[in-house]
């Protein structure tokens with residue numbers, strides 16, 4: 394690698410973009426080098442808070458007050474009962490990392506470093522049936538993307554996270570604070586932000 398390329402990559406990864414770990418995780422991925430030449434993309438890596446484009450902001454979704462409310466709880470419902478977890482409860486659980494893209498149909502895809510609680514761990518806590526679909530609901534009062542239904546294959550994937558941190562920082566309001574989902578191999582539209590309820594779908 395030439396010095397010029399090396400410095401460009403270092404620049405792209407961002408001065409405040411934390412950690413040697415992130416550099417290590419993304420090293421060798423060609424999109425880092427191609428991004429600056431993709432002049433016609435509506436959004437490119439680096440746009441938006443935490444180096445990730447925003448599809449719909451918290452204000453546009455009408456969730457600013459609910460998302461910032463300290464009495465927020467994530468409800469996880471199984472057939473036999475439900476649990477409620479504060480953000481602090483979630484941060485005290487074992488945390489996992491995943492490097493996964495958001496791929497939006499609007500024409501951008503950006504890989505990011507996600508950290509949070511494995512969805513599978515929450516499903517176990519609420520005794521969710523591993524054969525059932527899982528439904529995620531957002532704090533967002535209306536709009537096509539406020540809920541998603543996730544088949545068990547994705548829900549129990551160890552890389553599927555209820556995300557609390559993005560690129561080394563507390564998840565930004567526009568990216569889904571207090572918590573959002575990220576799952577491998579799902580279109581961006583299904584990566585629900587501002588989670589409120591996760592529940593086992595009835596038969």
Ligand SMILES: Nc1nc2c(c(=O)[nH]1)N[C@H]1C(S)=C(S)[C@@H](COP(=O)(O)O)O[C@H]1N2
Nearest residue numbers: 446447448497531538568581582584585586
């Ligand atoms: N609640 C909610 N979640 C949502 C959306 C939304 O409008 N509302 N947009 C989706 C779409 S289309 C995309 S591409 C991703 C974008 O996530 P980001 O804004 O954090 O990059 O969020 C998804 N999750």
Ligand SMILES: [Mo]
Nearest residue numbers: 497498581582
């Ligand atoms: Mo999207």
